[in-house]
Structures are given as structure tokens and as C-alpha cells.
Amino acid sequence: MLRKPKIQRFDENVLSKYQIYNSLFLTLPFDDISNTGSFLPLFSEMCSQGYNENQDPSTIVDSFFNKFYSDKPEEERISLLFKFIQYIERQVVLFDAIEDAAFSIVNNMDGHGTLRSVKEEAQAINKIEILKTHLKEFKIRPVLTAHPTQFYPGSVLGIITDLADSIEKNDLSNIKKLLAQLGKTAFFKKKKPTPFDEAVSLIWYLENVFYHASSKMFNYIQNNIFGEEELNNDVVKLGFWPGGDRDGNPFVTPEITLNVADRLKTAILRNYYRDVRKLKRRITFDGTDVIISELETSLYQNIFLPSKKHTLDKETFVSKLYEVKSILVKNHQSLFVDEINDLINKVKLFGFHFATLDIRQDSRVHHNVLIGIVNDTIKNNLDIFPENYESLSEQEQIEVLTKVSGKIDPELITDEMAKATLQSIYVMQEIQKYNGEEGCNRYIISNNQTIINVLEAFAMIKLTGWEKPTVDVVPLFETVDDLQHAKTVMEALYNNEEYKAHLASRGNLQPIMLGFSDGTKDGGYLMANWSIYKAKEELTLISRKYDIKVVFFDGRGGPPARGGGKTHQFYASLGPNIENKEVQMTVQGQTISSNFGTVNSCQYNLEQLLSSGIQEVFHRDKSVLNDDDRETMQKLADISYQTYSDFKAHPKFLPYLENMSTLKYYAKTNIGSRPSKRGKSDKLVFSDLRAIPFVGSWSQLKQNVPGFFGVGTAIAEFEKAGNFDKVEQLYHNSLFFKTLIENSMMSLTKSFFKLTAYMQEDEEFGEFWKLIHNEFELTKRLLLKLTGYEELMEDSESMRASIKVREEIVLPLLTIQQFALKKIQEFEKQKGVDSSLIEVYEKMVTRSLFGNINASRNSA
Known part of the structure; x- marks a missing residue:
């Protein structure tokens, strides 16, 4: 049977299901304002229609209230807006769960870039031995960081996992219960997490996802590529920053670091304990059952002890497993040897440390x-x-x-x-x-x-x-x-x-x-x-x-502005002039949950990373830049750099971020343990700005400046000089440059200037807004011309469709955010305004940050 196109699989298994479950979700009675669920679709429709008619956010909100809520006092109107925010946050969670459930259907788990594909391709061209040589040295190391680019608390992450599982099984009864639970579960943290809290949250992914996905990969390589020859290279290594990353975080103490290391060890021992319990039910033969029982008891006891008092060490544990394996081979026809090998392989990967801190x-x-x-x-x-x-x-x-x-x-x-x-x-x-x-x-x-x-x-x-x-x-x-x-x-x-x-x-x-x-x-x-x-x-x-x-x-981070985007393509584009014996990268925030949030997505993306680093096995053209292309790339970079530097030096650059964006609200979100800026000065200093609030503030404005500003101007210089063909040549010759352009297109796709179009009339910032918008339009025009596309991201239909749905979900939320920001600006110009009213709208802005960032998970 022919496999359906990816976009069709997405429409059938993600989009259609979201429409069904969202309609169910909107009818659930979990709030104290009646009919919130029925009002939200009406408000969403008014937002879409309003922007099509070039209305500003305040006009859209006021029109909605005048039409549907005219008899209600301001207090109830404000309350309804907060309820909308809550609903939208949970719609994003629902969409996340549906995408997670459909991951293995939408993506080809045996397709290009997977281990099976790599092995079969190597076999087809007689290069299995060369592949084995590479795999004896090559490693990938995803390093989980606590950088706060996703706002889900642990309880919500658990619901996403359970919801995805129920959706996969079409368990409607449980889906209804989980949606109701979602409606009543808090998204907002009343206090900042400690570095230890952050570590515990991310260790959940190590225990429940990476442990299984990494070992499945290793087992496949061992069993299907190396066979009887033992692979002594831990192909997947895990890194960990929470509790060890002291940069700008005064709350990371030596004691915290020790506690996190202890927690990591406890977590891996707990996973080994679960596996040994499963083995105990199968390996019940003379000479093996006693050893397995002793290991079970020892692991259980050590889980509840601090590291200093542990009585079991890695070497003893491994030697006992090999002892069991030897007995099985010698006396029991190798029965359940694969299960023992699986655990031995896990110890090779994770040791007694789980991830390197x-x-x-x-x-x-x-x-x-x-x-x-x-x-x-x-x-x-x-x-x-x-x-x-x-x-x-x-x-x-x-x-x-x-x-x-x-x-x-x-x-x-x-x-x-x-x-x-x-x-x-x-x-x-x-x-x-x-x-x-x-x-x-x-x-x-x-x-x-x-x-x-x-x-x-x-x-x-x-x-x-x-x-x-x-x-x-x-x-x-x-x-x-x-x-x-x-x-x-x-x-x-x-x-x-x-x-x-x-x-x-x-x-x-x-x-x-x-x-x-x-x-x-x-x-x-x-x-x-x-x-x-x-x-x-x-x-x-x-x-x-x-x-x-x-x-x-x-x-690397999540969005293209943080080095993310199509990460695997970046590594596949590196030529022989760049050492590539390992792929090591930070993974954070929504990138962890979107790319590595389930065993299927984690295994798929780890395999893609692995395959991107061993391309030379197949002697593919890894686009070594020739002198002409290097010259073009350098000139593009230089012009772009000057354009961006001039933009940064604009007298309205920092005031615009400070007064027209959500920058100053990031510190109030309680999403991360470290301060949102480095310096102690009350005055905004560019060098003190952390990259996450900086990039995030542009994202909240739907302007995504860091992912495109200067790109259009640079290409336009070539166009004006009649040298556009040089940029086209670079695009067709270099996978590196092509990937850059595709990721920049993702930033453009996620921009929506109609949201902030009212700013062009602002006396102080109008010209600055136009400067950004002009660069956006210029970049969009030239990237479409360069790629020959009719629309942005034309070659990534399913990702574009996912982005489109997510942008539609959060459009009402962003409208509320801009409405609240405008209200605050108006109040600050007036005298005698009740400060508590300003605080309410400030809280509205802060609460509105969450859903938009979480909705951007596919920016990775």
C-alpha cells in the first residue's frame, strides 16, 4: 500500500483530531464564568476578521465586548480575558499532545536519516565496514539545559504525556477526564523554581524518555550493524546543566550541585532497579536467580541512600550482569540473553551518573x-x-x-x-x-x-x-x-x-x-x-x-535565532574542513519537549543527529564552499552585520524593547531560577540582556527580528548590483547556506505584523516599527525569489501547517496581550489612575507570555 504524503498524514492524524477534541474541550465546565468556551471561538473569529480589516487589538477587544458582553461591568470583562488566556494555554497543550501521539505516523520512523535507512544504504553500496569504523568513534551528546524557553510546570508535562497516550489509544473516556484535569491544573508558578527544582523537572525526561530511546538506538547498532562484535563506544552520551550552570545564577551553590549529582545517580539506579525486577520474572534458573535477587535488593537499598553511603558500584554491577549472561549462554541455551544485553548496554551508556553534569x-x-x-x-x-x-x-x-x-x-x-x-x-x-x-x-x-x-x-x-x-x-x-x-x-x-x-x-x-x-x-x-x-x-x-x-x-537553542531550526541539516552540511567526530549541542525549553518529549520523537531525532554526523561514509557532497561562494557568503554576512549593528545603535532600539515589548515582564514569570539579566543596574543595558528574554520579546511581538533582520538588506545589495545570480549560486551549492535561509523563513513565517501595525502611528516609535516591517517585507520578497517558492516554507508543508494551527490558537492571546500593554501605556500617561488596576493589566501581560512561547515548540 502506498504511504500517504506527510501533509495528508498530518491533516488526518493531527489537524482533524484537534478539531474534534478541541470542540469537546470547549464544552467542559471547569470555570466560574459561564459559557467561556463558547465565547472564545467567537473572539477568535473576531481577531482573524479584525486583522484582515486592519483593526488594532484594542478595537478588536472593544468590538467583541460591545457585541457580546455589553451588559457586563469592567471587572467581569477583565475576568473573561483571563479565562480566555487559561483556555488558550490548554488548547496549546491539547495540540502538543495530539502531535506527540501522531509522531510515529506523521514521521517515517524508518525513513531517511534513521538508523535502519543508514544501515540499508551502507549495505547497498558495500560500506558496512566503513560505517562500523565510524560508529566506533562517533558520538552524539545532547546536553539538557534549564534555560527557560518553555513554561510548562511538571504537572502539565505529565498530563501531556498521559493525554498523548490516551489519544494514541483513542480512549475517549480518559481523554475527557484528562482534559478536565488540564482545565483545573495551574500553569502559573507562584514562586521561582530553585535550580534543584529545574533539575528534577529535566531528570523526568532522562528517566522516562532518553533512557529508553538511547538504549533502543544502541541496541539496534549493536544487534543489526555490529552483530557478534561488541561495540565499545557509548554512541549516545547525555549532558546536564541544571545545578552546575553557575553563569549568572547566584542560586546555584556547591551544595545544589552535589544534590543534583546525587539525584541523577538515584534516578539511574531506580531505572536499573525496574529493569532488574523485570529480569527477575524471566531469569528464574539455577545459578542466575540468586544473583538477580541480590542485585535487586542491593539496587533497592542504594536508591534510598546518599551517594556517599552506596554499597554497590558500577564495576560490581556490570560484572554480576556478565556473570548471569555467561551462565545463560553456557547452561540455558542463551534464553533471555537479549534482555541481559539490553541492561549491560544501558550501563555502558549511563554508568552510575546518568548524564554528565x-x-x-x-x-x-x-x-x-x-x-x-x-x-x-x-x-x-x-x-x-x-x-x-x-x-x-x-x-x-x-x-x-x-x-x-x-x-x-x-x-x-x-x-x-x-x-x-x-x-x-x-x-x-x-x-x-x-x-x-x-x-x-x-x-x-x-x-x-x-x-x-x-x-x-x-x-x-x-x-x-x-x-x-x-x-x-x-x-x-x-x-x-x-x-x-x-x-x-x-x-x-x-x-x-x-x-x-x-x-x-x-x-x-x-x-x-x-x-x-x-x-x-x-x-x-x-x-x-x-x-x-x-x-x-x-x-x-x-x-x-x-x-x-x-x-x-x-x-544551540530552540528557535533559529538561538541556532535552532533544522538542526540535523546544519550538521549534515559541514564539510571535511570542520572536525565532526562528535555532535554536541545544548537542548532546552520547548526543544526538549517537542524533539525529545516522547520515546518515539526522541529516538527519531537522536537517530537524525547521529546520521547527520556520519555522512562521509557515503561520500556525499558536503558542499565545501568554493572561493566565489565564500566571497559571496562573507559579503552577505558583512552587509547583514552592518545593517543589524546600525539597527542596534538606533536611539529607539532599547526604548522600543523596554516600552513596546514584553521584555520587562519576563522577570515576573517565575519560569527559571536565574535572574533575567546579568547586571544590577535598574537601567536597561544591552550587554546585560540575556538572550532568552531578548529573543522571546521579539517573538511575543510576532516580529522575530533576530531570525531575519539584515538578511533582506544583504541580498538586496546583490540584487541592486545585478549580482543576484551569485546568491542563487551560493544557495544551490551550499547546504549550509540553504539551511540558514530555510530557518530564516521559519522566523518570517512566525511573524505577524498586523498585530502591532497600530504602532506605526505612534509618535515616538512609528518610524522604528516601519524600519522593522520594511526589513521583514524585503527579506520575505527576496527569500521567495531566491528559493523560487510561492509561499514561505513551501518545502515543509506539515511543519508549516503545524505552525499555522498554533498561530491561530494563540492569536486571541496575543491580541489580549497587546490590548493590555496599550492599556498600561494609557494609564501611565494619565494622573490619578488606581495602581491596582495597572497591576491587573500587568498580570494579564505576564500570564499571556506562557501560551505563546509554548505554542512555538516546533521552532526547534
Whole structure:
């Protein structure tokens, strides 16, 4: 039977089901305002019609009330708007659950980019042995971060999972109960989560999704590609930031880090315990049943003990499993050997640590910390630093930092940040002792600009008495300027004798992290991506020169502006000039739930990542840029960068964000543990802005500036000069550039300028709004011309359809948000307005943030 087109599968299994279940949902009586469910469709229709007639949000809301709610006082009108927000949030959840349930139907689980497809293609061209060689080395490492780009509390995530399961089974009775539960479950957090709370939320995904999806992948590779030959490469490694990411988060303490590591270990032991209980029901033979029972008892006891008191270690656990396997093979015709192998493979992947907890801190903090340590060691007569350290030249400081050694008691340090930083390194040692080295063996330096930044962190690691630290020191180059200097920094490090010896002890492997979102915020969409691409080429070249295996770790996020979009295509587009032995990337917020939220979606997307990194097996053209194309790309990036820089320097840039967007409301959402900006100043400073509220504020405005601004102007320069064919040539020759363009189209597709068109009449910001809108129209026109499409995202029909439904769902919510923002602006210009009324509308804005961000899950 012919498989239906993807868009048809989407329409039948997602869109149609949503229409049915949404009509059911709207009739459920779970609120204290009668007929809210019947009013919302009417309001939605008025929003669509109103924007088609170029009405502004206030006119649309007022028209609705005049037509359907004219006899009600303002208090009830406000209450109805809050109820609309609640309904819309839950409609988004319903749509999420339906998409999750239909994932394996809409997506071809054995199609291009899956392991089965890769294996069959390799077999067809006699390249299984080459594929095996690659899989003996290649790894993927998704690193879960707590960056708050999704607002679902844990209780709601649980409902999504259960709802998806019931929808898949067409269990109407349970669906009705879960929809009712959804209606009564709070979405808003009354207080900020702690870093530990964030960790617990994400560990749920490790336990319930990654544990199963990763091991299914590994088992497939072992059984279907390697067969009897044992695969000793943990192809899927997991990383974890909550509890270890100290950058800008004063609430991450050494104690929190230890507690999170302990929780990770408990979680993996709990999963092993569940599997051993299942084995116990099958492996009931002489010589094996006693061993299995002992393991069950030991795992159960250790789950309830802190790591320091654990009596079972990884080596003992694995050896017992191999002992059982040996008995099964020798005495019981290998009965249930596959089940034992499955558990052995899981231990290979997850050890007793589950996921590697990374430590991260900003280089500027490190510098201040080091100066504090220098002063306190001198005060305590510890012969570690010279008294004139601060006045030394950079080269002299490098020499001091390189030779530093000793063991400092953190209690001697008076500065609290310096003390906590040292303690966090002692904590790394403790975690390695109880969870294994992989439990915590990477120290990431944010905002890395110089060799000094790396050596300051390296010196602090050595000052804990760690003579041969089992730690990878990972510089993170974020801004355009930092990326341009990355090669110089790393070459200096590779020539530093002490650091060279450290690298030798780490197998001459150097991970380097490259940022996306801060780069986009700094240099705009094209320049950020091109700068990272070039930096990877340069760093590959210099690392190969010194026989160093460089591994790139990408700070990718959800939307294209944060390096997301069609992630797999990005990795498949890397040529031989970029080292690609591992794919490492941060995964956050809605990207976790949308790409890795169910076992099916997680396995599918992990397989896509894996296959994107082993393309050279098939000798596909990985689009090495020729000189002409490089010149075109560089010129596009330069023009785009200048355009974006001029835009940032516009006198209305920050005031517009501050006064016309939702930027200042992000801090009130209680979605993440860390502050929404870095600095302590009450005044808005661009460098203090975190990338997430920055990108998110443009998203709430439906303007998505970071994903397209400057792209249109850059291409237009070629068009004006009669050189548009050069851009077309680059587009057809380079998968890298093509992916950039496709992801930018996604940002354009999610923009809706009619929502804020009223701003063009604003006395202060009208011209600035027009500047943004003109760039949007220019970019849209030129991307359609470049691709030959009639409409944006023409080649991704099902994704475009998903975006369309989601945008329709949240349009009333965004209308309410703009209505409330306008009300606040009006009140602030008036004298004597009741402050409590302003607070109500501020709360309305804050509450409206949630649904829109959650609806954008497919931006990953």
C-alpha cells in the first residue's frame, strides 16, 4: 500500500483530531464564568476578521465586548480575558499532545536519516565496514539545559504525556477526564523554581524518555550493524546543566550541585532497579536467580541512600550482569540473553551518573574570583602568587598561572563568590568519586576572550590539590569578536607546556563550545552563523596542526535565532574542513519537549543527529564552499552585520524593547531560577540582556527580528548590483547556506505584523516599527525569489501547517496581550489612575507570555 504524503498524514492524524477534541474541550465546565468556551471561538473569529480589516487589538477587544458582553461591568470583562488566556494555554497543550501521539505516523520512523535507512544504504553500496569504523568513534551528546524557553510546570508535562497516550489509544473516556484535569491544573508558578527544582523537572525526561530511546538506538547498532562484535563506544552520551550552570545564577551553590549529582545517580539506579525486577520474572534458573535477587535488593537499598553511603558500584554491577549472561549462554541455551544485553548496554551508556553534569561560569567572574584568591593567599602568607600579580604584564601573568599549584582551603577565602567557585571544583572531585569520572568532568568558561580566561580557570582547578585533573576545560566563544579570536587563543594554549601536558592526560582531546544566541544578539543572524562556521574551520585546522582532537559543542537553542531550526541539516552540511567526530549541542525549553518529549520523537531525532554526523561514509557532497561562494557568503554576512549593528545603535532600539515589548515582564514569570539579566543596574543595558528574554520579546511581538533582520538588506545589495545570480549560486551549492535561509523563513513565517501595525502611528516609535516591517517585507520578497517558492516554507508543508494551527490558537492571546500593554501605556500617561488596576493589566501581560512561547515548540 502506498504511504500517504506527510501533509495528508498530518491533516488526518493531527489537524482533524484537534478539531474534534478541541470542540469537546470547549464544552467542559471547569470555570466560574459561564459559557467561556463558547465565547472564545467567537473572539477568535473576531481577531482573524479584525486583522484582515486592519483593526488594532484594542478595537478588536472593544468590538467583541460591545457585541457580546455589553451588559457586563469592567471587572467581569477583565475576568473573561483571563479565562480566555487559561483556555488558550490548554488548547496549546491539547495540540502538543495530539502531535506527540501522531509522531510515529506523521514521521517515517524508518525513513531517511534513521538508523535502519543508514544501515540499508551502507549495505547497498558495500560500506558496512566503513560505517562500523565510524560508529566506533562517533558520538552524539545532547546536553539538557534549564534555560527557560518553555513554561510548562511538571504537572502539565505529565498530563501531556498521559493525554498523548490516551489519544494514541483513542480512549475517549480518559481523554475527557484528562482534559478536565488540564482545565483545573495551574500553569502559573507562584514562586521561582530553585535550580534543584529545574533539575528534577529535566531528570523526568532522562528517566522516562532518553533512557529508553538511547538504549533502543544502541541496541539496534549493536544487534543489526555490529552483530557478534561488541561495540565499545557509548554512541549516545547525555549532558546536564541544571545545578552546575553557575553563569549568572547566584542560586546555584556547591551544595545544589552535589544534590543534583546525587539525584541523577538515584534516578539511574531506580531505572536499573525496574529493569532488574523485570529480569527477575524471566531469569528464574539455577545459578542466575540468586544473583538477580541480590542485585535487586542491593539496587533497592542504594536508591534510598546518599551517594556517599552506596554499597554497590558500577564495576560490581556490570560484572554480576556478565556473570548471569555467561551462565545463560553456557547452561540455558542463551534464553533471555537479549534482555541481559539490553541492561549491560544501558550501563555502558549511563554508568552510575546518568548524564554528565557540566560546571559553567563566566570569565569575568573568574577574573574577580582569582584576584580575591590572590589577595587572600598573600594575606595568609601562602607562597602561591607574587604580591604584584595584578600589575604584571599579560605574559607574566600567564607564566604565573601556568606554574601555580597547591591546595587552598576555601574557608580561608573571604570573598563569597571566590569561596563558592573553589568549593564547586572540590565538589567535582567528590562527584567523580561517587558517580564516576563522567559524573562531572567538564568546566565551561562563558564569555571566553583570551588565553588568560582559560588559564585562570585551569589555575583554580589546580589550586584544589588536583595535580592531574580529570577535567576538560572548555572555552565558550560567543560574540562575533570572540569567535574571530578563537584560533589565536587556542594556538597559544596548544603551545603552553603545562596545558599541553594536561591535554595529553586527557587523550589530546579539546572540547570547544561555540555560542549561538549571544552571537545572534551581538552580530545578527547571518554573521553569527557564518562566524561560527569559519571559527570551526580555523579551529579544526589549528587543532589538526598540533595533533589535537577538537570536539565542537554548540550552544544551540530552540528557535533559529538561538541556532535552532533544522538542526540535523546544519550538521549534515559541514564539510571535511570542520572536525565532526562528535555532535554536541545544548537542548532546552520547548526543544526538549517537542524533539525529545516522547520515546518515539526522541529516538527519531537522536537517530537524525547521529546520521547527520556520519555522512562521509557515503561520500556525499558536503558542499565545501568554493572561493566565489565564500566571497559571496562573507559579503552577505558583512552587509547583514552592518545593517543589524546600525539597527542596534538606533536611539529607539532599547526604548522600543523596554516600552513596546514584553521584555520587562519576563522577570515576573517565575519560569527559571536565574535572574533575567546579568547586571544590577535598574537601567536597561544591552550587554546585560540575556538572550532568552531578548529573543522571546521579539517573538511575543510576532516580529522575530533576530531570525531575519539584515538578511533582506544583504541580498538586496546583490540584487541592486545585478549580482543576484551569485546568491542563487551560493544557495544551490551550499547546504549550509540553504539551511540558514530555510530557518530564516521559519522566523518570517512566525511573524505577524498586523498585530502591532497600530504602532506605526505612534509618535515616538512609528518610524522604528516601519524600519522593522520594511526589513521583514524585503527579506520575505527576496527569500521567495531566491528559493523560487510561492509561499514561505513551501518545502515543509506539515511543519508549516503545524505552525499555522498554533498561530491561530494563540492569536486571541496575543491580541489580549497587546490590548493590555496599550492599556498600561494609557494609564501611565494619565494622573490619578488606581495602581491596582495597572497591576491587573500587568498580570494579564505576564500570564499571556506562557501560551505563546509554548505554542512555538516546533521552532526547534
